[in-house]
Amino acid sequence: MITVVEDFLSEDELALARDVMKESTFVDGARTAGYRARRVKNNEQVSWSQSVVREFQDHILERIHSHPRMSAICLPRRVSRPLVSRSREGMGYGLHVDDAQIGESGEKNRSDISMTLFLSHPDEYEGGELEILTPYGAAAFKLPAGQAIAYPSRFLHQVRTVTSGERVVAICWMESHVRDEQEREILAELDAVCRKLHGLAPDAPETDLAFKARANLLRRWVA
Known part of the structure; x- marks a missing residue:
């Protein structure tokens, strides 16, 4: 089940998130990839050590649990701390499947559901679509900023190469109360x-x- 939540962030929340990203330090995203995905991962991620980033992560986590539609669809039991990813021109993330267990050291959770929260407006970059390979064919998504998409972590997926501009998203993984x-x-x-x-x-x-x-x-x- 692939679901788009159109009102995940309000306009004020989105503006605050974008301000945080402008002041954040980005590092090589391959650091957090598994050995299989590392070869196709070419992006940057915000360093978790910044306190303002931790506050933003906490807000996303709270929003997942409190948003009526997102919580009803995902029934989140545990959620990984969100990663903030940036793809500039020439960057992308090739075809891969998310790890079965994801999280910080000693706190790994089963990944039932993957969520991508778009923080860049579609007209700010070319390319960069999230492409999900489902049993019924490939589906590509490039959502307005503030919207989120949740999809089964078992699907192969990729982020197409950004050909111009800059794509910023927040990503997290959920272990659901209901596994099936x-x-x-x-x-x-x-x-x-x-x-x-x-x-x-x-x-x-x-x-x-x-x-x-x-x-x-x-x-x-x-x-």
Whole structure:
């Protein structure tokens, strides 16, 4: 299940994030790649040692858990600290699959879901599309700044070469409370139904049944 969350960051949050990135120090992104992906990774990443960056990371983590749609889709149990990645002209990230376990030393989590948060506007760079290889074919994404995309970490994917300008994104990986991808999709769809019914008919017995069904599936499937 690939999902775009259009309102992940507000305009004010996005402006603050972009200001932080302008003042941040970037280092070679290959440092954080596994030995297989290192050969195709050509980008830069913000150094984690900067306190202002840590604050921005904390805000993204809080947003993942508090955003109604993102939390319903991903059911995040643990989330890695976000990486902020920059690709300048000639840079990209070739075809690869994300590591099965990701995180800081001693705190590695299973990667069920990958998330990319776009921090650059599409007209600020050429190329740089996130291309995901699904069982139904390749899908390319170049979203407006402030929007996020969540997709299964099991998919091969790449960032096409940036031919001009500069592409900045934040990336993180989630371990979900519900490991099975199809079960997560069912729960996300039921959440959408429940929210709609709550707005249209909050006192209807059918609304109670929908909430009951989702709650009981969560009890069955949550690890």
